[in-house]
Amino acid sequence: MKNIILLVICFLLPACSVDQPAGSASLPNRYVSPESEQGRLYRDRIQPVLEKRCVVCHGCYDAPCQVNLASAQGIDRGANKQIIYNGTRLTADPLTRLFEDAHTLQEWREKEFYPVLNEDPGGDHLQDSLLYQMLMLKKYNPLNEVVKHNERLPAELFNFSIDPENICPNMDQFEDFAQSRPYWGMPYGLPPIEPAELKILENWLQIGAPLTALPELDAVYQDQIHIWEAFLNGVTAKQRLVARYIYEHLFLGHLYFEDLELNNSNIRAYFRIVRSRTPPGEPVSIVSTRRPYDDPEIGTVYYRLQRVESSVVAKNHLPYALSNRRLQRFETLFFDTPYSVKELPGYDPELASNPFKTFTEIPANIRYRFMLEHAKFTINGFIKGAVCRGQVALNVINDHFWVFFVNPDQEALTGIDRFLTKHSEQLKIPPERESNAGIISHWTEYSDLQATYLKEKSERLNELLKERDERFDLDWVWDGDGQNWNAALTVFRHFDSATVVEGLVGRPPKTAWLIDYPILERIHYLLVAGFDVYGNVGHQLSTRLYMDFLRMESEFNFLALLPGDTRTALREHWYRGAKDRVKQYVYGHAQLRTEPEITYPDGNQAKAYLYDQLQQKLSGILSNRYDLENETVPERHRQILKKLHEFRGGAASILPEMGLLMVADHDRQNLVYTILRNSAHTHITSLLFEQNNRVPEEDYVTVLPGFVGAYPDALWQVESGTLEDFVTHVSQLENEEDYHHLMSMYGIRRSHEHFWQFSDHLHKIFQLTDPVEYGALDYNRIENR
Structure with a gap:
C-alpha cells in the first residue's frame, strides 16, 4: 500500500524525486518517475524536439556556453561562461564533465553553472526561464x-567563426543581451522551430519543466551486463590487470550488445565502462579522475557498465560491439596464452601514463592484437574523443591518407617484449607531466628520448634483417587475417574534425602510414587516455609537438x-x-x-606501384562501402x-571542407552523398600558420556514398534529373560569387525556410542507412556563404 501511495504521489507531483539526490532545499528537484505521465511527456514529446532542434548545436564539450541539451542532467545543469576550448590558458x-565531476544541482551551482530553467520558487516558469526567453x-x-529566403545572413549581425565571441547571458543580463543582439535567439543563426514544437x-x-531518467532496462540487458x-x-x-588494460582503452566507447535486438523504442542502449567504488549488483558510484589512469585512491576499483543517458551525437559517438563472440575472443586472447x-x-x-611499463607483464603481441582487431575504433578515439573538435590533434595530419598496420605475426618481432621493456623509458609521453606543464617544459627531454628510441629501433631492425638475411616486403603489412576490415583504413580531415572509414577510399593519397604497436599505443595514450581538454597551453602544445613524431614515424x-x-x-x-630541424626529428x-x-618497375612510379600491390594484397578485406562503385x-x-x-x-579549392548532397528521386529512396575537399599543404608541421602552407591548386575532391563526417559545412539538395547540372556548376566555380550562385540554386542555407524539414529528412536517411554509426549531426560549422 505504501508503494502504491508513493507511485500516486509521483504521478501527481512534478517535484517527486526518483533517483536524483536533492542538492539543496532552495533548489528544485524537477525529476519525475519515467513511467509517470510527465515522465512520458518528457521522453516522448520534449526530448525528440530537443534532439532535432537543439542538440544539433548543443551537445558535447563545444556546446555554446556549455549548455548541453542532450540529456536531462545537462538541461538541469544549465550554462557556464567558462570556455572549454581555450588554447591560451596558463593553468588547467x-x-x-557531465555525469562525472558533479552529481547534484547544488554541486553544479558551486561550479558556477547557472540555470536555463526557472529555479525561483516564487518566479514565473516562463518569464524566468533563459531557455524560454531565447x-x-x-x-x-x-x-x-533581415534576409530573403535562402540568402546569406548579414555578416555584421552574426558570428559563425570557429572561435566566436563567448557571450553567455544569465537572466539578469538577458534584457541587455536581447536589445544589443535581437537576432541571436535560439536556434542561433537558423530558422525558428515550428510553432507546434514551440508550443x-x-x-x-x-x-515546471519536469525531467526524468531513462526507464529500466529489460532483463536481457541486465543479463548481458x-x-x-x-x-x-x-x-x-x-x-585485474587485463581489466585495467581493457578499461583504459575502451573508456570512451559507446558499448552496445550486438547479439540483442533493438529495444522497443527502436534505439540501441549504449553503455560506458567506468570505474566504480561499488561492486556489481550495487548502484554505480563513479570514481572521477582527470585521466582514466589516474590514481582512484580507493583500495579496490570495480569496472562497471553504466548506461549512456545522453542523446547520441555523431561527433563523439564511438560505437563498440559487445557480443558472445567478442567475449570468447577476449578470453582466448588474454588468458589462453601462458x-x-x-x-x-x-x-x-x-608509471601509469606509460603503458609499456604499466602493462609490461601482458605480452606486447596480445596488447597489439587487442588494439589492432578494432583499429578503426582505436584511431577514432583521438578524433571523436573528449576533444569534440580537435585542431590540437588534427592540424598535425594531412587531409587524406591511408593507414596500414605492421603484421603482428611477423617473425622478426618475436623479441619485441624485451625491446620494449628495455626502451620503455624512451617511450614515455608528455601527459605524464599533467595538465599544467610549462609552455616548453621538458620538451628537449622528449625530443632526445624520441631520437634515441628511433636510433635504437632502426639499429635493431637492421640487425634483425641482417641476421635473418631478410628485407622488408609486403609480408610486413597485416592483411587482417583475411577477414578483418580494420587492416586498411582511410582518414579524412575536415580542418578541426576528421573521420576514419574502413577501406582504401578515394584517389591514391599523398601520404600513408604504416603503424606498429609502439606507435598505436602511444597515439592512444597521447591523444585519448592522456589528453586533457581542460589542460593549459603547455599541455596542449607538447601534445601537438609529440604527435609530429608519431606521424613522421x-x-x-x-x-x-619503397626504394631508397x-x-x-x-x-x-x-x-x-619545412625547416631541416623538423625533418630531423625522425x-x-x-x-x-x-x-x-x-x-619495382623502372621509372618514378614506385609509390603508385606500392599502393597497387597493397590493394591487391588486401583485396579480400577491403570495404567498398564508401566507393562510388558500391552497389547501392x-x-x-x-x-x-x-x-x-x-x-x-580551381573549383575544388572553392568548395567547403565537407558538404552533404541529398539527391531526391521519386522512384527510389532519396540518397545522400558526402563531398569532401581535401586541402593540400606543402607541409603540416606549422603550429599556428597553417594557411601559409596551403597549396590550393593541389586540392582535390572525394565523393562518397553516405555520411562521412559530423560537421557539415554545406547542405545541398538536387532532383535526380538535375544532378548533372549541379556537377557542371561546381566544375565552373572560379570565385566566391560563383559559389554564392551555386548555393542559391542548390544550397540549403541557414536562412532556408524549409531548413528543419530538410534536416529531419537528412537524419532519417542517416539512421536508416547506418543505425549503429548514427548520431545527430552538428550544425555549428554550417557556412554563411
Missing part, C-alpha cells in the same frame, strides 16, 4: 526580417617499403618548405641500410559523380 581549468527572442526576431516546449516549461561485469571483475592479478602477473602496478603518474615505416632514392624524394616532397635518427624485397549507388549517379570525384585545384 576545473573539470566540468526561444521567444527568435520567434519575435526571425531571420526573414510543446512552452507547455512543458509552464508546468552481469556477464560482462563478471568478466571485468575477476579476482586474480592477471584478471604468462603470469606477479604484482599489480600502481598509479604513480610516470608512421610515414617512415611506410617509406621503408624514392624514400628521399617523397620525404622532401611531403615536407616542402628522418635524421631513423636509418635503414637495406632495400625492400619488392621488385545507381549507375546514373555513379557516372555523374565520378566527374566531380576527379576535380582538382
